Ligand code: ARG
């Protein structure tokens with residue numbers, strides 16, 4: 001029924017809203033089953049819009065109590081998606097009252113309840129579940145909000161902007177900055193505040209608050225510190241100052257995504273706020289820092305300048321991801337951050353781009369916009385900005401951004417506006433560059449070379465394979481950062497950027513006394529798949545000598561992939577080049593320990609499956625897993641002495657601290673432990689597990705024990721210790737599924753879904769187990785299809801409760817086309833079963849339809 005009604009929205013159909021909203025005032029009387037929302041809106045005709053005279057407001061699941069225009073009853077017609085009524089073509093006052101039931105809202109979109117606390121999630125189209133409204137980002141208005149609630153259960157009442165007046169059981173807030181409804185937020189509950197303050201560049205004193213449930217107040221310090229660093233960084237690097245007297249963050253346990261940048265009132269999944277050494281890992285701290293920064297940075301890139309329509313989502317997300325990546329690089333290590341970001345890009349975005357869900361950074365149509373909060377919009381969107389910055393240079397970038405903030409503050413913009421500021425600020429024509437926003441698919445860049453009479457030449461060829469709806473592509477602008485090395489390891493040409501714009505293009509480098517070794521695509525200067533014939537020897541050379549840290553790592557990664565591929569296809573043993581190069585890197589104390597940890601890590605099974613597919617081999621998940629296990633064992637044996645020394649030497653002297661230096665040392669120590677556990681009978685892991693005083697060490701040891709033999713005892717101990725901590729328990733669930741042997745993984749997951757603590761309506765918990773199984777490549781794809789069945793069963797169950805999270809997780813099946821006929825059939829059958837579910841949400845219906853193609 002719902003599917004039949006679902007219609008696609010198209011970018012080309014954009015039209016402005018016929019009215020402007022001068023002012024919005026909301027009065028919300030909270031009640032779990034019968035919340036009343038009164039809205040008063042001053043409308044006036046939009047001089048740049050189509051003719052006024054009919055009022056169309058979005059609304060879903062609302063019980064309309066009354067509606068008036070200028071005080072007289074409005075003649076409204078209500079349908080499933082909103083209401084329509086005749087309205088003056090001049091300014092008028094709209095008032096309406098609706099009733100909603102937040103306690104029944106399990107979709108976690110709109111106004112809902114989490115552990116007795118009221119909260120909201122309005123992006124992208126959740127505000128229409130709170131009241132009738134033109135719920136589109138180009139409609140912006142100043143809001144004032146009055147909240148009323150039972151003071152016994154909800155002593156704290158928060159909304160956007162600045163607090164104005166409050167009393168027992170009520171509070172008023174005013175947000176002077178016009179904003180779209182998706183940035184509206186409201187929170188009410190029994191919360192405690194971790195308070196601090198920040199003085200902005202121009203001397204504004206800002207009250208900062210992180211609001212959490214009583215008992216969690218000791219876990220806010222790191223997030224607060226990250227917030228203050230973010231605020232200072234945005235002033236220093238982008239000249240952006242905060243613009244209200246108050247900035248609040250609330251941690252919520254039930255949340256579909258990571259966090260949300262509501263104006264002055266960010267709402268976070270509690271896993272990205274709460275941290276203590278005992279309960280959070282180094283990785284958690286890093287994520288908290290990055291996401292706190294991301295949401296804060298949205299205040300300018302997203303809130304002050306927002307999107308005209310949801311097709312422009314990358315305007316705020318790509319840019320804000322780019323900014324948070326810059327920030328994290330500045331706080332920690334640029335080299336390690338870049339490698340991490342590229343790992344994520346390849347694992348998520350390349351995967352997406354290689355399959356049926358491939359879409360442009362700026363899509364042209366959608367059925368459910370929540371399905372487009374993707375790795376392509378976010379991560380590829382950030383890569384595109386990185387390329388722009390490389391092409392126009394640091395100063396050009398800064399000039400363009402200054403112009404962007406200057407010209408577009410307070411507006412709802414498009415990618416055209418964004419590119420125009422770069423053109424105007426730098427004089428560069430970006431017509432061809434725009435293809436990065438409109439063409440989907442990952443460009444393949446191949447390169448050949450020749451060398452005669454001291455002249456070295458590189459011949460490039462680019463091609464982007466067909467993707468859904470885009471059979472043919474034009475050549476894109478590909479910035480290739482290149483350095484040349486001499487055989488003695490010295491750099492004969494420091495990094496310069498080649499701009500490839502043609503399908504085939506050659507570059508000449510005269511005056512090369514000896515044949516140079518190229519270091520191509522330094523820093524991963526473009527999100528492409530680069531292929532070049534090369535020898536293991538040359539890769540080992542680059543791993544040893546490349547002065548570009550990314551390419552140094554990349555050389556090792558390519559070597560590892562070659563070794564693994566040959567182990568899978570020919571049962572070949574790992575060659576000496578790889579192992580001796582790995583030994584040199586591991587022992588090189590001049591290298592950042594975190595870099596060495598990354599160099600020692602093998603490509604994931606999913607990455608190998610894609611790599612094999614790209615070279616024309618149908619991936620066998622068990623064979624990949626077996627090869628990776630074998631290679632890990634081989635590395636452990638080969639490097640046992642070095643790793644043992646490192647493990648001992650990297651033991652921390654003092655108490656745990658989440659600072660980058662300590663975290664980097666722990667990363668290498670944990671990598672060493674992971675390898676050593678394969679040959680020491682688990683003695684080190686046992687000892688570390690028993691002695692751990694922090695979650696990084698404790699969880700790292702537990703992972704080794706589970707992988708070795710299931711780790712039953714340690715798993716039970718861990719559970720007893722942490723049964724009361726939701727976030728830690730999520731890790732406990734995820735680890736058991738993630739590290740289960742291929743043949744057991746589906747059983748382990750099925751057993752865990754029977755556990756009393758498996759609260760499947762909580763998205764974090766659901767993702768731990770069901771997402772965890774999907775992330776265990778060999779386990780999910782184990783012969784027989786039990787993994788596919790279990791995931792499909794649970795997605796079908798979750799869909800009516802929480803369509804957004806269910807739809808997002810259908811992507812576990814997006815790679816079905818890679819595998820053998822048996823697996824393809826089973827995966828397709830699982831997808832068909834989901835598709836045939838009666839009343840399937842629009843969210844999941846769109847996803848499954850696209851995945852099946
Ligand atoms: N704007 C948020 C962020 O990236 C993401 C919220 C998306 N939520 C959703 N339901 N689609 O920071």
Ligand code: ZN
Pocket residue numbers: 294298316317320
């Ligand atoms: Zn964002």
